[in-house]
Amino acid sequence: MPYEGESDHELVGRVAAGDGAAFDTLHRRYYARIYRLAYLQTNNHADAEDIAAETFCRAFERIGQFGFKGCESIYPWLHRIAVNLSIDLCRDRSSRVTVSLDTDTIEGIRGFLDRLADAHPTPEELLERHEIQTLVRASIASLSEDQRDTIVFRFLGELSLKEIADAMHRSEGAVKALLHRGIVSLRKEILERLSKIERMDLLAHTGDATNVRGDSVRVHRRADQTG
Amino acid sequence: MSEETLSEFIEELIKRGEPVPRDLIEKYKGKDVPPSELAGSMLARAALKGPDAPSSALQNSERRVSEAAEKAHGRESQPAPHARTSLGARVLRAALRLLRLRNK
Numbered sequence: 001m002p003y004e005g006e007s008d009h010e011l012v013g014r015v016a017a018g019d020g021a022a023f024d025t026l027h028r029r030y031y032a033r034i035y036r037l038a039y040l041q042t043n044n045h046a047d048a049e050d051i052a053a054e055t056f057c058r059a060f061e062r063i064g065q066f067g068f069k070g071c072e073s074i075y076p077w078l079h080r081i082a083v084n085l086s087i088d089l090c091r092d093r094s095s096r097v098t099v100s101l102d103t104d105t106i107e108g109i110r111g112f113l114d115r116l117a118d119a120h121p122t123p124e125e126l127l128e129r130h131e132i133q134t135l136v137r138a139s140i141a142s143l144s145e146d147q148r149d150t151i152v153f154r155f156l157g158e159l160s161l162k163e164i165a166d167a168m169h170r171s172e173g174a175v176k177a178l179l180h181r182g183i184v185s186l187r188k189e190i191l192e193r194l195s196k197i198e199r200m201d202l203l204a205h206t207g208d209a210t211n212v213r214g215d216s217v218r219v220h221r222r223a224d225q226t227g
Numbered sequence: 228m229s230e231e232t233l234s235e236f237i238e239e240l241i242k243r244g245e246p247v248p249r250d251l252i253e254k255y256k257g258k259d260v261p262p263s264e265l266a267g268s269m270l271a272r273a274a275l276k277g278p279d280a281p282s283s284a285l286q287n288s289e290r291r292v293s294e295a296a297e298k299a300h301g302r303e304s305q306p307a308p309h310a311r312t313s314l315g316a317r318v319l320r321a322a323l324r325l326l327r328l329r330n331k
Contacts, residue, residue, distance in 0.1 A: 002315070018319070020296070020314075020316065020318025020319030020320070020321065021315030021316070021319055022315070023314075023315065024289075024318065027289065027292060028285075031285050031288060032280055035280035035284060036275065036276075036277065036278065036280070040275070045278070045284075049284040049288070052284065053284075053288035053291040053292070054291070056288055056291075057291055060292055060299075060318070061299055113263055113266050113270070114262075114263055114266075115262060115263075116252065116256070116263070116265055116266045122246055123270050123272070123273035124273055126270070127270070127273045133277070136271070136273075136274040137275075140274065151271055151275075155237075155271050155275040155276075156275040176230045176231065176233075176234045179233065179234060180230040180233050183233065183264050183267040184267070186270075186271060187263055187264070190267075
């Protein structure tokens with residue numbers, strides 16, 4: 001891949017000067033991250049693929065108008081395009097996420113979040129289950145915009161604190177505070193969703209599940225508890 | 228201050244990769260960040276590192292960008308029927324055509 005070691009700044013300059021191979025490098029550099037972001041927003045592979053592709057089409061069309069404004073990465077700009085496209089796509093759709101979890105798993109997540117109990121299960125082991133990935137991603141997606149963007153910029157975009165500060169027009173101290181609040185809120189959101197799952201579980205067994213509307217969770221009891 | 232320490236932990240978490248090394252957890256467990264915040268960071272990190280995009284998705288994206296580039300520059304793409312031209316080459320071709328048009 002040509003220009004692999006070049007900065008985003010250099011690559012954007014090359015594209016603006018008519019060097020298409022430079023855009024190819026930007027596309028390869030950021031495609032996986034934009035795809036994961038789109039998946040976070042839509043929880044759907046086909047939609048994520050569509051949004052990621054459209055993001056780069058729009059970026060190519062508008063790259064002549066793009067300015068870095070202090071941030072050395074093009075990722076925040078791509079991020080905004082992808083998020084806006086996701087919002088447009090999901091506007092007319094239900095974004096409700098259905099998650100089924102058994103009680104042992106719920107306790108496993110709680111134990112991890114509360115005590116970091118010897119790191120067993122590890123986050124990787126927990127997230128081997130698709131339902132838990134969905135639960136955590138949905139929790140991240142439901143955070144306030146500032147907190148969500150900070151977490152996504154840091155963990156998914158892998159931007160430095162300075163780059164995030166530049167992209168969000170904040171100080172580095174403010175970004176650290178947002179990151180901290182975002183992690184606290186994320187934990188709270190996950191725990192609330194787990195409680196909701198348990199309430200749904202209880203209602204399902206008392207025959208009142210149909211009276212619960214707007215819930216984003218569904219529960220499967222363990223076989224040994226249903227008898 | 229726990230905001231500072233949490234930021235340091237996250238920095239190391241991102242650098243060290245996955246799975247989260249045991250010594251990293253031990254290093255920060257005794258500091259001024261609650262274990263619940265370390266755990267929340269680890270879950271966020273693990274959830275946001277996937278899913279991987281299928282290679283076909285990347286190729287489709289390249290194709291769509293190339294088509295958009297061709298369309299933007301007002302000419303239909305005329306690729307060689309047998310050779311698969313790279314996205315960069317196709318975008319470059321379209322950009323050069325635009326420059327030629329501008330210079331006329």
